Amino acid sequence: MSLLTCHHVTKRFGGLVAVNDFSFDVPEHSITSVIGPNGAGKSTLFNCITGFYTPEEGKVIFRGEEIQGLRPDIIANKGISRTYQNIRLFSSLTTLENIMIGMHGRLKTGIISAILRPPRTRKEERWALEESLRILELVGLRGKGDVVATNLSYGDQRRLEVGRALASDPKLLFLDEPTAGMNPRESDNLTNFIRELRDNIGITVVLIEHDMRVVMGISEYITVLDYGAKIAEGTPREIQNNPQVIEAYLGTSGVEGAQAALAGQEA
């Protein structure tokens, strides 16, 4: 059964069609990648699904429920979480605070109990702290909980973003270029980490990625976007040999280069 379905989604900005009649299915517990050249509309698609844009046409169905046009916070609380292409942490807050903010939807405390702090609230805060520490451990940031986010190294910031997204206990995790700016060893670590997440927690992952080595190594399904439209989808192997995809990646490096790029090798 698919966890998320996009049904003929279209998003326009004035005359520009950023996402054009896009449909795809994300099977539960899968790792799906969305690839495509720069400006193909990948991030816009993410924004349509997570509620930052309302698509002009089409439906977004998450766990059998139409969610297009809902507010981002409502969608987030339904179990969709995301990271950003260029890291967007709450930069003057600590690592731990960032994660605890990610847990917002899982906590109940309102303004009155925040002030009076009855046992129930104390227990909840305690639990939130334990849970955040667990997530810190999970993303490998244990011991850095009290560091202000901007003081973290680049790699740690990436991890923290993933941790913050995981804190809401999502069913579906969108990762927007998670390995951008990482060296091969770091991105291998992250790839393994994503796979473990899926295997251990049973989370479904959709990623936008440019690094073909990562994409081909991790994805079960790949969807290719070009000029806002889907031009191909399938398993990594199918995509690597799809002539249309090769065409889309041709622009710069020729057939062999494109094939090599798609195979995840240095062209």
Place this chain on the structure above:
Amino acid sequence: MTLTERLRRLDVTTVIMWIIGGLLLFFIVLGSIQSILKGTYTPAQWFDFFVFGISQGSIYALIALGYTMVYGILKMINFAHGEVFMMGALTTYFLADEMNRRGVFDDKGALGPTLLSTLFGLIVLFAVAIFISMTVAVLLERVAYRPLRGAPRLVPLITAIGASFFLQYTARGLYGSNNRSYPNVDLLKGTVTFGQFSIQVVQIVVAVTAIAMMIGLYLFVQRTKTGKAILAVAEDKQAAALMGIDVDRTIVITFALGGAMAGVAAILYAIMFRQAHFFMGFIPGIKAFTAAVLGGIGNIPGAMLGGLFLGIFESLGPTLFLDGLGINSPNQLKDVIAFTMLVLILIFRPTGIIGERLSEKKA
């Protein structure tokens, strides 16, 4: 989206906003109808209000240009712009007073025929006020805003508020807290009458000068190289810099132009209302900002139209809506009208009455 779907997703807050807005609109319309039906005012009086509104509005528009241009280029509200206007008016007062004492503005003058000497006097006043306001605006940019470019939004905003108070009370400290009354210019005293309608000369002069200045500014921005640089920087700072435009210099020019307009507005205000004091920038500042928002902030012709519209609305408002509703001394509530207008606009059309949509998502 279908209508039912839209209704389903309607926010409670949106509903409340529309209710507030709707109620205000209802009272405005109700009040207007009643006032017109009562017929307390003659058409000549309505005409008076209208003309007053235009000249007052053209002053707002001139100040609004400063807000809008700076906003366009820096995406920040120069809170202290009202003080730029005030500084121009208050500083120039002393010169105006001296000139008046030497008879520049009446027929006892030593400078020959009245028309010539008055014209000369006014031009000098304009020049001085422009110079002062420009200097204040440019200093403001240099000292208070430039070091904070790129800082989180709240920071330049607080700086601007601080600068606003600092300028206000510097003026008070330097020039004193009394209300200075500008000289009454002889030539501007009369009225022009046709039929039952009459217009004060000073109002014509104010409106014509202001509108000429605005057209001049518009042409300057559209036609000259410097003006185009301003537009380019407003569009995209980095791209403009890559094209070889000196961004810092362009920003200074923008502040200077805004200051110059405020300087002109200062003298127009002074000859129309004949007073100046250290606090005079506050209310016109808020109103000019309202005008800028009305026209769509960042939009130069919008600010002009917004200013005129607000001026007329505010001038007609007390008698048109409030009087009709049976409210005592409605003129005390003039400022409330402008403010209500601001809130209404921000509720219903945050991009302004003629503004194009600035961006897809909240900027």
Place this chain on the structure above:
Amino acid sequence: MRQRAQGKSPLRRAIDVGLIGSIPALLLALVGMVDAFSNRYLLEESVSTGQVMLAVVALIVGYLAARRISLPAQTVATKIGYGAVAGLMVGLVLALLLFIGEVVGINLRKVLVNASPALYEILAFNQAPAVGMLLLALMGTLLGALGGALFVMPARLRSAIITGITVIILLALLRDIVKLVFQQYEPTTALYRFLFTPNGGLTKIGLLLAFLLPAAADYVWSAGRPTLDRRYHALPDGTQKSVRWVGLAVAFILLLLFPTIFGRFPSEAMNNVILLGIMMGLGLNIVVGFAGMLDLGYVGFFAIGAYTMALLTSPQVGGGMNFWTALPFSLLASMIAGIILGIPVLKMRGDYLAIVTLGFGEIIRVLVLSDALRPWFYGAPGITGVPAPNVGGMLLNNPETLYYLLIAVMGLTLFISLRLRDSRLGRAWMAVREDEDVAEAMGINLVVTKLMAFATGATMAGLGGAIFAAKLGSIVPQTFNLLISVNALAVIIIGGMGSVPGVVVGALLLIGLPEVLREFAEYRLWVYGALLVAMMLFKPEGFWPDEGHRRELTEHDPEETPQAPGPADPPLPPGTVRDRAAVARADIRATHTEDEAGLDE
């Protein structure tokens, strides 16, 4: 400035620094502040605090000149020389003013109302103009050199000297209140007589002592502090905690004894500090500091709280309730106003919000003043006969008793602020402040969250307003002007946005000092304005930024927590942990472009 300065000789640059630095000196003189403070003497009846102000400017200019221009390799004399040159320029500019006004005899007063003979006299040290000009140049040079010397000397010595200077200036400024407090008791009266001359400032020996003792104390303290800190941290956790508790208890007892020790006038001043500074500051801090929304119409809610109280309690207007029954209505009214104003403005961008709330504050005042609403709000004369708060049959109608009510209410607001800060809601506010879009993507409902901040802030302002009305016994609309909002804003900016202890410090400085310095009243907004700009430019994180809380390492069982980072992670350099102030600074300095990234490709 800096780029242009590159090619200039150091001397030219020192002159430039001096000329720029002379602008504040000139302004201080011409807005009348120097004259206003001419009756408070520093030393006997000769040096006035007005002159001291100018001296401090010269001192700072000298220090800055030395810091900006001198190179490490240069000799001490050269560095001090730069300071002297810059200071000389300040003196010369003031001398020029004296020259124009007194020697040439141009009547500047026609335009600049404060360029009075009195000012010239102060500038000339009561000497003939020519002598005065010479003295000005001399003093400028000396002070500039002293500023340069301050730069050159070791940090510890510098800190000691600055402390000493601060203390004598404060003593001179606050002579009246020192007198009032000291004359309550025999021994302190004697001390006062020893330190101060009957009509002027400090005695010579008093000045020397007041400078030397604090300076020495500072010197010793800065030497001993690291050891003390180390010893404190070496104590077991339990003992550290009890040390803290004892400290708090002592502070609390002192707080309770305040009216008894200091008497009526200081209590009254303290009441205003608590009411207008701390309580209003804490409320606004929730809106501005926590949630990042600049609310300039804060006075509106204060007014609503005050008017509700007055209307419900004053027999003059047919009220008749007592303070405590009316209080909930005050709170409710301001809260509802907060929500009603909040709804339309919350979707606006930050700067729109600022100006709309600014308008709102004004509108409330205009409405209350208007004839149209006179039947309900009694127009310009306001409402009198508001009864004082009563506690168990006792009317709290003097500053000493009211003080205790205010302390209690302040405690409550402090408690609420701290609790909210460390809650889910507080974290949501900070998330919204940092990045609205991301906060929303984390499942935070922006409207509700912001509305909560707005309503909480408004309610606190309403509380302040209600007490304010009961405290004064009458209210007039003109009281509720922008000043109250700006007070609160300045308080939180000085303390550090979002910092609860910062509010307390800010309030003591910004509300406390003017309370006891009546001459200051006129220049309050002038100084606040300058302060807001200066803080944003040089110290945006405030003087007491929020230190935050080390939750991972303190609240969690330390046994389980691996103290050392994993092998793959290089250990963090010391100082990286939790230095929010540094982050705030970096944030401001960094010129990040405003990217909407993540939303488009």
